[in-house]
Amino acid sequence: MTAEQRVAVLQEPEHMTVETRPVPEPGPGEVQVAVRAVSVCGSDVHYYDHGRIGGFVMHAPLVLGHETSGVVSTLGEGVEAPAVGTRVAVEPQRNCGRCTQCVRGRYHLCPWIAFFATPPIEGSFAQYVVVPATRAHPVPDALSDDAAAMIEPLAVAVHAAGKAETGPDARVFVSGAGPVGLLCLQVAKARGAAHVAVSDPVERRRAKALEFGADAVVDPAAGDPGLEPVDVVLECTGVQAAVDLAIAATAPAATAVLVGTGEQVTLPLDVVQSRELVVKGTFRYAHVYPAAIALAASGAVRLDDMVTSHHDLDGAEDALLAARRDPDAIKAVVRPG
Structure with missing residues (x-):
C-alpha cells in the first residue's frame, strides 16, 4: 500500500x-x-x-x-x-x-x-x-x-555580500528592510562593515533594522539623508525609486548589487559612468550553504x-x-x- x-x-x-x-x-x-x-x-x-x-x-x-x-x-x-x-x-x-x-x-x-x-x-x-x-x-x-x-534566504544574502566583496571597514547601504534586507544587513555587519545604513519607507521596518544592528536608517521620502557616500549598495527591493536612491548614495568606484527582483528598472548611466560604479546582478546562490550555516551557528545572524x-x-x-x-x-x- x-x-x-x-x-x-x-x-x-x-x-x-x-x-x-x-x-x-x-x-x-x-x-x-x-x-x-x-x-x-x-x-x-x-x-x-x-x-x-x-x-x-x-x-x-x-x-x-x-x-x-x-x-x-x-x-x-x-x-x-x-x-x-x-x-x-x-x-x-x-x-x-x-x-x-x-x-x-x-x-x-x-x-x-x-x-x-x-x-x-x-x-x-x-x-x-x-x-x-x-x-x-x-x-x-x-x-x-x-x-x-x-538558511535559504540567508544564502541569498551571503551570495550577494560575496558578489559585492563586502569586507572590513566598508560603508554599506542596504535598500529595503524586508526579510532579505535585514539578512543583508546582518551579513554585512558579520563581515566587518564599518557602517551599515538601511532605507525603507515604512517606519516599523526602519525600527526593525535598528534592532538588527543598523547604524543608521533612512526614510526615502524625507529627502537627502545626509549620509556619507558608501562603498557597497545591496538593493533588495527591485523598485525604481529605491534603486535611484541607492545609486545616488554611492561613492566613486563603489559596487552596487541588485538583489531584489523587479519587472524592469532603469539606471542613471551618467552616474554609473562618472563614478565608475560596478553594477552586478545576483540570482539565488551557489556554493554558499555551508558558509551560511556556519554564520548562523556562530550567532552572528539572528x-x-x-x-x-x-x-x-x-x-x-x-x-x-x-x-x-x-x-x-x-x-x-x-x-x-
Whole structure:
C-alpha cells in the first residue's frame, strides 16, 4: 500500500487547498526529508497574489515553499550521507551538472535548473520532499528547525555580500528592510562593515533594522539623508525609486548589487559612468550553504528573532497572508509535521 502525505496546494491565485498525495520515494543519489519547517518567502506570496513572478507563470496547481528544513528519513540507492536521522537545511535546487554553467561552477545559472516552488516544480508545503543528497546540508543542534529553514534566504544574502566583496571597514547601504534586507544587513555587519545604513519607507521596518544592528536608517521620502557616500549598495527591493536612491548614495568606484527582483528598472548611466560604479546582478546562490550555516551557528545572524508566526499545514494560506494582515510580520513559518 502506498504511503500518503498531506500537501498544501495553490490551485489558483488566492485559493489554496490541502490534498493527500503519495509520499515521494528517493531515487539513486537522493534522500527523502521529513519536513519540519518552511519559512514563507516573498516569492510564495507573489504566486499566491498574482500566479506569476516575471517570466515564471503558474499554468497548473502548484505546491509552494522552498525555504525548508527537516530530517533525513530515507536514503536512495548509493547514498551513505547524510544518514537517516540527520537534521538538514534543504538547498531547493537541482541542476543538470553537464552544461557550461554547471561545469564552470555556476550551477544556479543552469538553464535546466529545477527550483522548488518555481513552476512547474513543486515546493515543500508538504510532509515529505525528495532532494539530491548533496543538497541536504547537515545543521548543528545549535540551530532550531526555523533557523535551519531560513538558511535559504540567508544564502541569498551571503551570495550577494560575496558578489559585492563586502569586507572590513566598508560603508554599506542596504535598500529595503524586508526579510532579505535585514539578512543583508546582518551579513554585512558579520563581515566587518564599518557602517551599515538601511532605507525603507515604512517606519516599523526602519525600527526593525535598528534592532538588527543598523547604524543608521533612512526614510526615502524625507529627502537627502545626509549620509556619507558608501562603498557597497545591496538593493533588495527591485523598485525604481529605491534603486535611484541607492545609486545616488554611492561613492566613486563603489559596487552596487541588485538583489531584489523587479519587472524592469532603469539606471542613471551618467552616474554609473562618472563614478565608475560596478553594477552586478545576483540570482539565488551557489556554493554558499555551508558558509551560511556556519554564520548562523556562530550567532552572528539572528534568524529565530525574525520569525513572527507559526502555522500548521492547514494554516499555510494564513502564513501567506501574514504580512498583509500584520504590519509587524517578518517571517511566517509553516510546520507541515
